[in-house]
Amino acid sequence: MPLALLGGPPTRTRPFAPWPSVNTATRKALIAAHDSGMWWQNGDSTAEELEVWLEAEFGRRVIAVSSGTAALELALASLGIGHGDEVLVPACTFVSSAAAVSARGALPIPVDIDPATFTLDTGIAEAAITSRTRAIIPVHLAGHPADLTAITALARRHHLAVIEDAAQAVAASWDGTRVGTATDATVLSFQAAKLLPGGDGGALLLRDEQTARRAERLANCGRPRGSSAYDHELLGTNARISVFTAALVLAHTRTYEHMWRARDGQWHALAQALVDRGHGGLLTQPHPKATRHDHYAVLLRLPVSLTERGVRASTVAAALTAEGIPARTLFPPWQSTPAYRDEPQVSVVPTSRAFEAAATTVTLPHQLLLDPYFPAQTASALSKIIVAVDDLIAWQQI
Numbered sequence: 001m002p003l004a005l006l007g008g009p010p011t012r013t014r015p016f017a018p019w020p021s022v023n024t025a026t027r028k029a030l031i032a033a034h035d036s037g038m039w040w041q042n043g044d045s046t047a048e049e050l051e052v053w054l055e056a057e058f059g060r061r062v063i064a065v066s067s068g069t070a071a072l073e074l075a076l077a078s079l080g081i082g083h084g085d086e087v088l089v090p091a092c093t094f095v096s097s098a099a100a101v102s103a104r105g106a107l108p109i110p111v112d113i114d115p116a117t118f119t120l121d122t123g124i125a126e127a128a129i130t131s132r133t134r135a136i137i138p139v140h141l142a143g144h145p146a147d148l149t150a151i152t153a154l155a156r157r158h159h160l161a162v163i164e165d166a167a168q169a170v171a172a173s174w175d176g177t178r179v180g181t182a183t184d185a186t187v188l189s190f191q192a193a194k195l196l197p198g199g200d201g202g203a204l205l206l207r208d209e210q211t212a213r214r215a216e217r218l219a220n221c222g223r224p225r226g227s228s229a230y231d232h233e234l235l236g237t238n239a240r241i242s243v244f245t246a247a248l249v250l251a252h253t254r255t256y257e258h259m260w261r262a263r264d265g266q267w268h269a270l271a272q273a274l275v276d277r278g279h280g281g282l283l284t285q286p287h288p289k290a291t292r293h294d295h296y297a298v299l300l301r302l303p304v305s306l307t308e309r310g311v312r313a314s315t316v317a318a319a320l321t322a323e324g325i326p327a328r329t330l331f332p333p334w335q336s337t338p339a340y341r342d343e344p345q346v347s348v349v350p351t352s353r354a355f356e357a358a359a360t361t362v363t364l365p366h367q368l369l370l371d372p373y374f375p376a377q378t379a380s381a382l383s384k385i386i387v388a389v390d391d392l393i394a395w396q397q398i
């Protein structure tokens with residue numbers, strides 16, 4: 001059967017249900033926030049309600065803010081990290097994990113990844129520590145938890161703060177420890193594509209009360225929470241969450257666990273469907289100590305039969321998308337983007353595994369896992385694509 005990329009019939013014609021899910025509950029939540037007339041944090045709004053929910057979930061002090069990026073900047077600022085400091089950041093992540101460090105005037109140092117989990121390699125991180133290193137930002141990429149045991153031990157040995165970037169994993173756990181519950185700070189994102197979507201928004205989870213009080217002021221123009229007076233105790237910014245975002249996120253919290261079970265079941269169904277077709281090696285497997293994987297994305301590794309002929313991940317992503325399975329490539333290592341081109345201390349740091357991962361990995365968004373036909377159709381589309389090496393190469397050359 002010819003590839004849909006080259007004009008053949010696609011494997012799937014029906015579009016997947018969109019994400020974020022739009023339903024009666026989200027509409028009601030939004031209207032209730034509207035009708036309450038409380039359009040600002042006043043001690044009794046959806047913003048505080050969301051913080052209370054998150055505090056109960058994580059056992060941490062929580063400050064709901066305007067985005068995951070803002071939460072990262074506030075985490076660094078409230079921990080006193082800035083000019084002259086270095087912060088270790090995995091090379092494979094969304095740019096904000098590093099850009100937030102740069103925004104503080106500190107230097108993000110790229111750390112190569114563990115090729116099996118796509119999360120930072122702690123041995124490489126340790127070798128990158130200098131007298132200026134102040135913090136490490138593990139990223140729970142695509143819902144897979146980073147090795148929190150090794151990272152917290154490393155941080156203890158070298159007196160580093162740990163700021164978890166959990167934008168892509170709300171409930172993942174490593175060796176029984178839930179993300180966000182064992183380190184100094186954790187950042188969540190409520191951007192529309194995320195597992196708890198609210199349009200935009202984020203949250204900062206903090207271990208220490210004093211740091212939390214500082215972060216709360218930094219996010220509220222330097223004022224204590226709830227104050228609308230001119231009592232600016234610190235130089236802050238406005239990173240408050242919108243009460244409408246908070247209402248939408250709260251609505252999604254009610255279906256979170258149910259959605260996770262559905263994603264997890266479908267992930268296993270996909271694994272089986274790929275094994276049945278002899279393509280079991282394509283799907284990246286969780287580390288045995290990843291006691292819960294949040295499945296923010298499905299990561300598929302190109303087989304050697306394609307990579308040795310020079311087929312790129314972007315080509316396979318285009319072929320899958322044409323077959324009706326929307327796919328993308330992984331992040332390019334952030335230090336290779338134009339934003340960091342003029343930062344030689346950063347752009348030349350070798351991270352060959354992150355480059356290799358970007359060139360050979362295809363990602364599928366989590367919402368596809370909610371569709372009953374996804375496992376079989378994806379396995380079928382991949383079978384069709386993998387045998388068509390010559391067509392893929394021809395397409396690349398067009």
Ligand SMILES: Cc1ncc(COP(=O)(O)O)c(C=O)c1O
Pocket residue numbers: 067068069070093094096097139165167168188189190191200201202
């Ligand atoms: C790993 C990671 N970190 C940080 C962010 C930034 O979050 P936000 O888009 O809410 O600023 C994102 C999301 O896009 C992300 O995927």
